Amino acid sequence: IQKEVLQNQSHKRFNILTGEWILVSPHRTKRPWQGQQEKQPGADRPSYDESCYLCPGNTRASGDVNPEYTDTYAFTNDFAALQKESDPFVINDGLLRAESEQGTCRVICFSPDHSKSLADMETGDIVKVVTLWQEEYRHLGQQKDIRYVQIFENKGAVMGCSNPHPHGQIWAQSSIPNEVIKKDRSQKEYYQRNQKSLLSDYIIQEISNKERLVYENEHFVILIPFWAVWPFETMILPKKHQSHIGRLSGSEKTAYADAIRFITATYDKLFDCSFPYSAGIHQAPTDGKDYDHWHWHMSFYPPLLRSATVKKFMVGYEMFAMPQRDITAESAAQRLRELA
Amino acid sequence: IQKEVLQNQSHKRFNILTGEWILVSPHRTKRPWQGQQEKQPGADRPSYDESCYLCPGNTRASGDVNPEYTDTYAFTNDFAALQKESDPFVINDGLLRAESEQGTCRVICFSPDHSKSLADMETGDIVKVVTLWQEEYRHLGQQKDIRYVQIFENKGAVMGCSNPHPHGQIWAQSSIPNEVIKKDRSQKEYYQRNQKSLLSDYIIQEISNKERLVYENEHFVILIPFWAVWPFETMILPKKHQSHIGRLSGSEKTAYADAIRFITATYDKLFDCSFPYSAGIHQAPTDGKDYDHWHWHMSFYPPLLRSATVKKFMVGYEMFAMPQRDITAESAAQRLRELA
Ligand SMILES: O=P(O)(O)O[C@H]1O[C@H](CO)[C@@H](O)[C@H](O)[C@H]1O
Ligand SMILES: O=P(O)(O)O[C@H]1O[C@H](CO)[C@@H](O)[C@H](O)[C@H]1O
Numbered sequence: 001i002q003k004e005v006l007q008n009q010s011h012k013r014f015n016i017l018t019g020e021w022i023l024v025s026p027h028r029t030k031r032p033w034q035g036q037q038e039k040q041p042g043a044d045r046p047s048y049d050e051s052c053y054l055c056p057g058n059t060r061a062s063g064d065v066n067p068e069y070t071d072t073y074a075f076t077n078d079f080a081a082l083q084k085e086s087d088p089f090v091i092n093d094g095l096l097r098a099e100s101e102q103g104t105c106r107v108i109c110f111s112p113d114h115s116k117s118l119a120d121m122e123t124g125d126i127v128k129v130v131t132l133w134q135e136e137y138r139h140l141g142q143q144k145d146i147r148y149v150q151i152f153e154n155k156g157a158v159m160g161c162s163n164p165h166p167h168g169q170i171w172a173q174s175s176i177p178n179e180v181i182k183k184d185r186s187q188k189e190y191y192q193r194n195q196k197s198l199l200s201d202y203i204i205q206e207i208s209n210k211e212r213l214v215y216e217n218e219h220f221v222i223l224i225p226f227w228a229v230w231p232f233e234t235m236i237l238p239k240k241h242q243s244h245i246g247r248l249s250g251s252e253k254t255a256y257a258d259a260i261r262f263i264t265a266t267y268d269k270l271f272d273c274s275f276p277y278s279a280g281i282h283q284a285p286t287d288g289k290d291y292d293h294w295h296w297h298m299s300f301y302p303p304l305l306r307s308a309t310v311k312k313f314m315v316g317y318e319m320f321a322m323p324q325r326d327i328t329a330e331s332a333a334q335r336l337r338e339l340a
Numbered sequence: 341i342q343k344e345v346l347q348n349q350s351h352k353r354f355n356i357l358t359g360e361w362i363l364v365s366p367h368r369t370k371r372p373w374q375g376q377q378e379k380q381p382g383a384d385r386p387s388y389d390e391s392c393y394l395c396p397g398n399t400r401a402s403g404d405v406n407p408e409y410t411d412t413y414a415f416t417n418d419f420a421a422l423q424k425e426s427d428p429f430v431i432n433d434g435l436l437r438a439e440s441e442q443g444t445c446r447v448i449c450f451s452p453d454h455s456k457s458l459a460d461m462e463t464g465d466i467v468k469v470v471t472l473w474q475e476e477y478r479h480l481g482q483q484k485d486i487r488y489v490q491i492f493e494n495k496g497a498v499m500g501c502s503n504p505h506p507h508g509q510i511w512a513q514s515s516i517p518n519e520v521i522k523k524d525r526s527q528k529e530y531y532q533r534n535q536k537s538l539l540s541d542y543i544i545q546e547i548s549n550k551e552r553l554v555y556e557n558e559h560f561v562i563l564i565p566f567w568a569v570w571p572f573e574t575m576i577l578p579k580k581h582q583s584h585i586g587r588l589s590g591s592e593k594t595a596y597a598d599a600i601r602f603i604t605a606t607y608d609k610l611f612d613c614s615f616p617y618s619a620g621i622h623q624a625p626t627d628g629k630d631y632d633h634w635h636w637h638m639s640f641y642p643p644l645l646r647s648a649t650v651k652k653f654m655v656g657y658e659m660f661a662m663p664q665r666d667i668t669a670e671s672a673a674q675r676l677r678e679l680a
Contacts, residue, residue: 002431006438009426012515014437020518023421023441031419032401035502039376061372079371081363081657081664086349091342094545095538096566097354098346101363152656160653162375169656175352177661178360198435205434226436280660301659313500316492316509317421319641320620321517324421 003211007328015227016198018182022229023324031326037309038158041274045115045164054165056112071125072132073109080105082173102145103173108132110166117155117166117274119264126257130248133170133281138246140172141286148176148285156276158303158311168279176285183282184294191293197241199295212333215262215340219255222263224333229323231305231312232270232332234263236298243294244283260298262340267302269339277302343551347668355567356538358522362569363664371666377649378498381614385455385504394505396452411465412472413449414510420445422513442485443513448472450506457495457506457614459604466597470588473510473621478586480512481626488516488625491585496616498643498651508619516625523622524634531633537581539635552673555602555680559595562603564673569663571645571652572610572672574603576638583634584623600638602680607642609679617642 005011012021053060056068062078082103091098110129111121118126133151140149153168154161176184190198206212206223214234215222222236236259238252248256267275279300284291303311305326318324345351352361393400396408402418422443431438450469451461458466473491480489493508494501516524530538546552546563554574555562562576576599578592588596607615619640624631643651645666658664 002433005427005429005440006431009429010421010423010441010443011426011429011438012441016435016437021515023513023517024438025421027423028419028421033502035500036379036497079368081350081365081368081666083350083367086351087345089345089349089351091346093342095356095542096545097356098351098364098566100345101350101352103350148661150657150661152660154653154656157376160375160655162373171657171661173363173661175361177363179660179662202435205436226438278656278659280656282660299660313494315500316494316618316620317490317511319618320492320519320622320639321488321490321511321513322519326421 003330007330012322013227013329015225016202017186018179019186020182021322022227023322024328025324025326026328026331028326033306033310035310035313038311040308041156041164041276047113047115049114049165052114052163052165054107054109054163054167055114069109069112071128072111074106074132074136077105077107077169082171099175101174103171104140104146106136106140106170106172108136108151108168108170110168114165117264118153118260119268119274121166121261123254123257123261126260127253129168130245130253130257130260134246134248136170137244137283137286140170143172145174146172147174147287148172148180149283150177150180150280152278152280154278156274159276159278161276176287180282180285184285184291187295188293197293197295199237199297200239200241203237203239211330214266214333214336215259217255217258219252220259222259224329224336226329228329228332229314229325230301230303231325231327232267232300232302232336233329234300234336236260236263236300238296241295243291244296245281263300266336266339267300270335271304271308273308275302275304343670347670352662353567353669355565356542357526358519359526360522361662362567363662364668365664365666366668366671368666373646373650375650375653378651380648381496381504381616387453387455389454389505392454392503392505394447394449394503394507395454409449409452411468412451414446414472414476417445417447417509422511439515441514443511444480444486446476446480446510446512448476448491448508448510450508454505457604458493458600459608459614461506461601463594463597463601466600467593469508470585470593470597470600474586474588476510477584477623477626480510483512485514486512487514487627488512488520489623490517490520490620492618492620494618496614499616499618501616516627520622520625524625524631527635528633537633537635539577539637540581543577543579551670554606554673554676555599557595557598559592560599562599564669564676566669568669568672569654569665570641570643571665571667572607572640572642572676573669574640574676576600576603576640578636581635583631584636585621603640606676606679607640610675611644611648613648615642615644 283296284294623636
């Protein structure tokens, strides 16, 4: 009976990581759509584009020249949202509160090949990306005023990506951001009470339940979390309780790369297009405190809902009240499993 | 010195209503934009469109026929995300938590004229919209299982609006949504400590400071909050401490309608287009408890950043870490003031 009400009645689900609720309206998929259609991403791209500021050997807007890199390449963003040199300040002026924020923004090229995306790279090449993420996490995290290292990728023009060259970003900063604070609180509470990570127990429950499971290998699972917000949102989780990606062994890195390859390629099959998303890794802050309670994970937030051109809009109600979704996590997981 | 650092250095600002921080990168506006361009909304629309399901006399997808309404018109959404009849349930299954959510979704037509928007309606006609909002808030709020009434408008295709006919929505539901809970907590705390509403004191500070003030009449101010997230985000605030729109007197309604007219028309001038946004009213929940600490307000979240076709993307970093903006609240307020 429980399964049935969740597929038929409007309800809310609790996000155990953030402590927030999301609204689910499973009956609403029948709604006709006369609204905005997104542009289809241009089909084939060349392996090299002389106007691309990320291709090897090209000159960027700053005048810097990219090396003739053959695997991955990382550099500091020429238009970084966070600056390292700024003077610290605190403003407490009546009801106005502000604080300086130090940090740095890095661009991470995944491949020298302009035509690729993670979805069509080899596992071995994705391992190189993972290794670079590890190095950046370690190196940035060691810096004096860096308390959090946010690794992410915006893929596709509809996700605000201005360059189709396969790349992600890292923003590392002096304070711990909102979303991470929420997840830190829930994981810490659970760990102190149960001496186990929250996500270890969650993985066990999802593996036995199977409904929301999309993929499994020796070291990782991919699932649609019970509280997913985006239509085809997924999460890659290490089965072993690890607080950050720096702890990955060689074989775990390969298994992680396999999982990334699987989900990005499956996404591309779903609507037969280069599937847009924002992906990000949440892991232990780097302020030197104890974060054993953290269980790192990577989330994919893809906007497409019905086809390559119809996305879910998080507007109005979602901005003022709470996130809302139409298709359930369970039916989305089934569709992804069927494509595999 | 304080003003200067806020216009030049990356920093974070505190939202006194939600208790969350936002990242400001004032130096970042120089960044070139090669990413997605939005479609310009089609220019002139006819006053009546026979294919529009909101025009007077037309038949909707459900088969229902709209009356020949001459001012405003409200009806229950044919594809409502919230249902009234569903059976209540609570699921607590290990780490899975869900609860039924009852409610109703209403569509609020602002005008019979398909070609209009709030920006080009007369004050007197906007007063009729405000009166309808009051009636709906009161009527829905009195229903047994309705604890919150969210009034909002999605304007423009880029904000997920699928019909250009001037209209808004109301989603009324059995639980109090995330955003409202946050604002409830901050306002209650302040009210208990100071015996004054948080926003009364904030308005006093902003009126004397003037930097973020955009408009003022006898009963209302419009300002860009210090912690604004969207590039040209604004807030309409009643000067008098009122917990919900039901408390508005006749002359206050006219002053409110004037403020709505002012800000929507000013937005249209900014990039010379029908300016898209999501707008919403946050006010006292309707569960019968004491909400004297609430000071209602209306917020506009418009996505456009640089022109009619270049918007701000809240993706990647913003989804995983915290909201980020480029232009400061102060420079945005100045631009809006200059257009007036
Ligand atoms: O109800 P509409 O206008 O069809 O739909 C629009 O507003 C809703 C409420 O903000 C959103 O859930 C939808 O994603 C959006 O497209
Ligand atoms: O840095 P980019 O790729 O130019 O910019 C993109 O990602 C950033 C981080 O998520 C966002 O702040 C921008 O709105 C988005 O367009």
